[in-house]
Amino acid sequence: MMTQHTSKEFDEDLKSLSEMIAEMGGLAEQLVGESISALLSRDLAAAQRIIERDRVIDSLQHAVEEKAVLTIAKRQPMAVDLREVVAALRVSNDLERIGDLAKNIAKRVVALEGQLQPPKLAGGVDHMGELVLGQLKEVLDAYSRRDATRALQVWKRDGEIDAIYTSLFRELLTYMMEDPRNIGFCTHLLFCAKNIERIGDHATNIAETIHYLAVGEPLIDERPKGDLTSTTTISFGED
Amino acid sequence: MAEILVSCHCHAAVPLSQQSEEAAMTLVWDGKANAVEGSVFLRRLKRGRIAIGAALVVLAALWGLGLLPLWIAALSAIAVPLATAFTPLDDRATVPVSQTERDADPLAVALLEALNEPAILLTARGIVHEFNAPAIDVFGNLRTGDPVSFALRVPEILDAVRAVGTGGTARTVEYADRVPVDRWLEARIGPVWLDQADRERGNPQFVLLVLHDLTHLRRAERMRVDFVANASHELRTPLAALLGFIETLQGPAKADVSARERFLDIMRSQAARMSRLVDDLLSLSRIEQKQHLRPSTPVDPVEIVRSVVDSLSPLAGERGVEIRSSFPGTSVSVPGDRDELIRVVENLVENGIKYGQSGKRVDVSVTATGPEIRISVQDYGPGIPPEHLPRLTERFYRVDVGESREKGGTGLGLAIVKHIMARHRGRLLIESPSGGGARFTAVLNTRADE
Numbered sequence: 001m002m003t004q005h006t007s008k009e010f011d012e013d014l015k016s017l018s019e020m021i022a023e024m025g026g027l028a029e030q031l032v033g034e035s036i037s038a039l040l041s042r043d044l045a046a047a048q049r050i051i052e053r054d055r056v057i058d059s060l061q062h063a064v065e066e067k068a069v070l071t072i073a074k075r076q077p078m079a080v081d082l083r084e085v086v087a088a089l090r091v092s093n094d095l096e097r098i099g100d101l102a103k104n105i106a107k108r109v110v111a112l113e114g115q116l117q118p119p120k121l122a123g124g125v126d127h128m129g130e131l132v133l134g135q136l137k138e139v140l141d142a143y144s145r146r147d148a149t150r151a152l153q154v155w156k157r158d159g160e161i162d163a164i165y166t167s168l169f170r171e172l173l174t175y176m177m178e179d180p181r182n183i184g185f186c187t188h189l190l191f192c193a194k195n196i197e198r199i200g201d202h203a204t205n206i207a208e209t210i211h212y213l214a215v216g217e218p219l220i221d222e223r224p225k226g227d228l229t230s231t232t233t234i235s236f237g238e239d
Numbered sequence: 240m241a242e243i244l245v246s247c248h249c250h251a252a253v254p255l256s257q258q259s260e261e262a263a264m265t266l267v268w269d270g271k272a273n274a275v276e277g278s279v280f281l282r283r284l285k286r287g288r289i290a291i292g293a294a295l296v297v298l299a300a301l302w303g304l305g306l307l308p309l310w311i312a313a314l315s316a317i318a319v320p321l322a323t324a325f326t327p328l329d330d331r332a333t334v335p336v337s338q339t340e341r342d343a344d345p346l347a348v349a350l351l352e353a354l355n356e357p358a359i360l361l362t363a364r365g366i367v368h369e370f371n372a373p374a375i376d377v378f379g380n381l382r383t384g385d386p387v388s389f390a391l392r393v394p395e396i397l398d399a400v401r402a403v404g405t406g407g408t409a410r411t412v413e414y415a416d417r418v419p420v421d422r423w424l425e426a427r428i429g430p431v432w433l434d435q436a437d438r439e440r441g442n443p444q445f446v447l448l449v450l451h452d453l454t455h456l457r458r459a460e461r462m463r464v465d466f467v468a469n470a471s472h473e474l475r476t477p478l479a480a481l482l483g484f485i486e487t488l489q490g491p492a493k494a495d496v497s498a499r500e501r502f503l504d505i506m507r508s509q510a511a512r513m514s515r516l517v518d519d520l521l522s523l524s525r526i527e528q529k530q531h532l533r534p535s536t537p538v539d540p541v542e543i544v545r546s547v548v549d550s551l552s553p554l555a556g557e558r559g560v561e562i563r564s565s566f567p568g569t570s571v572s573v574p575g576d577r578d579e580l581i582r583v584v585e586n587l588v589e590n591g592i593k594y595g596q597s598g599k600r601v602d603v604s605v606t607a608t609g610p611e612i613r614i615s616v617q618d619y620g621p622g623i624p625p626e627h628l629p630r631l632t633e634r635f636y637r638v639d640v641g642e643s644r645e646k647g648g649t650g651l652g653l654a655i656v657k658h659i660m661a662r663h664r665g666r667l668l669i670e671s672p673s674g675g676g677a678r679f680t681a682v683l684n685t686r687a688d689e
Contacts, residue, residue, distance in 0.1 A: 015386065016386075019386040022389055022392050023388050026392025030393070123633040124630060124636075127630065163629040166626060167628075170626050
């Protein structure tokens with residue numbers, strides 16, 4: 001936990017950095033959740049709103065950067081205080097990327113307008129979205145509490161999202177081979193799934209940052225990998 | 240609504256003070272207010288005295304040195320500190336930025352507890368000041384002196400807290416949580432005015448945030464939508480088959496006795512599948528309905544597994560499968576819903592018998608390690624290809640559609656298991672090594688917290 005400094009304003013500076021990160025996190029969670037439900041319900045109006053709201057995250061990121069640089073210049077932080085500022089910079093970067101990815105999903109909802117959707121496919125994306133939202137919530141809670149153990153759990157669990165992405169990838173390929181009319185729709189959905197998977201990766205990045213912040217050393221183990229799509233092929237057989 | 244709650248807050252203190260001037264509760268408010276005003280007055284006075292003193296010293300020095308022209312300048316120099324010393328200080332600037340050092344406010348705590356809904360009292364700047372026990376249940380992560388965003392990150396709520404803290408009117412924000420379980424909540428945010436002067440300046444002393452759970456309402460709406468969507472899609476196939484056979488029996492096969500027998504058999508199995516599907520959809524909805532309420536009655540997992548194994552032994556015998564069970568030496572118990580946990584074990588063992596039939600054996604075990612109770616079901620059948628493992632708990636996801644339908648599956652069994660485990664804040668682990676066999680483990684937590 002944060003210890004008290006002789007200079008009260010220094011504590012306030014650090015706390016307001018975390019506060020801005022928490023606020024960015026809340027926005028990121030909301031954008032991810034809403035972009036996935038906009039994708040599943042093909043809600044154009046919601047998608048447009050998400051595209052607009054991403055700007056708020058961007059401007060918050062600039063604010064965090066400015067505040068962090070100012071804090072370094074003014075207070076010359078050392079040890080855990082320095083890590084605190086560096087972590088805020090890193091986490092805000094990841095959250096900004098998460099916002100972008102959610103915005104990309106929303107843009108695809110707009111692009112998908114008017115195309116038929118096989119209802120069965122939605123289940124996989126929904127399931128993946130649920131897992132990613134869970135990871136994001138956990139990692140942001142872990143950041144607020146500076147809880148390295150919880151962060152480590154998030155870091156270890158990313159394999160689940162990768163595994164489901166691999167499975168979805170196979171399923172979508174099968175659909176495209178079944179009927180070429182599915183290709184347009186499935187390709188968009190594939191990119192959406194990839195975006196969701198990338199959001200999961202950013203959540204693990206944040207988990208790594210929390211570990212570094214709390215423990216002072218980077219996580220060096222190889223993360224369990226479940227994304228096998230780079231080696232997945234489906235042969236054209238007789239079925 | 241928040242306005243009403245806030246005004247209750249103020250009114251509660253008035254009749255008490257009328258009843259007895261020594262009422263401890265009112266003393267807290269009045270005493271505090273007086274103390275603040277007193278200290279501000281002292282500070283002003285002190286500042287004024289220092290300013291006058293300093294000005295007099297300067298004057299004396301100037302007199303001594305005979306610098307008359309500077310007299311006029313010095314006189315005006317006195318006027319400035321004198322004027323500023325007695326102008327009211329901005330109270331806001333003297334309120335400590337972080338409230339960590341302040342003691343818990345007994346009346347505030349008592350009122351928050353009386354609300355019986357999650358409630359947090361924030362400073363005007365959105366720093367947690369006091370909170371009640373239900374709030375801890377919801378957020379778990381509350382610390383006095385932290386910004387509220389450490390516990391609650393919903394952007395609309397943070398915006399509302401900011402607006403109310405700077406003099407805005409009370410407002411209501413509705414939001415939904417998707418994880419760990421779906422939950423719909425309404426946050427009511429209102430200003431707390433402790434005196435008229437604050438109200439006139441538009442600077443509330445505190446902001447009160449009260450949460451109201453809307454899950455039961457929203458869930459019912461969602462359930463109806465989901466039910467219609469799922470049911471219409473999944474019931475269409477067997478219904479179309481039924482209609483086709485009825486038409487054939489009325490038309491070309493009217494007099495064909497052997498075809499009639501065969502068709503009626505198929506029709507019966509299709510109708511039975513539809514009725515199972517409706518049953519499963521209904522029980523899934525029922526479980527979802529109360530998913531946000533974690534069960535708390537202690538149940539005995541060993542007794543549950545025993546009774547399920549007994550009830551399924553005829554089915555196992557029919558399919559030539561032997562069920563072996565093993566239990567821990569000591570007695571165990573876990574907070575849970577007995578009927579739902581029976582459903583979990585039943586679904587898992589039944590799947591083991593049906594899909595692992597070729598292995599001729601199903602092992603069921605209950606183990607206790609630390610705070611965790613694991614109920615695990617292992618079959619020795621062909622196993623499940625790895626690409627399907629992460630998807631098994633999705634509604635209507637089937638590894639092999641034909642095989643599942645043939646065995647009477649609805650595609651909802653594991654979705655039901657997953658929802659029951661989520662309600663118990665437990666986990667379902669699925670493993671299937673490439674050599675064959677599959678192991679499903681329901682992990683339950685004996686601790687009441689997360």
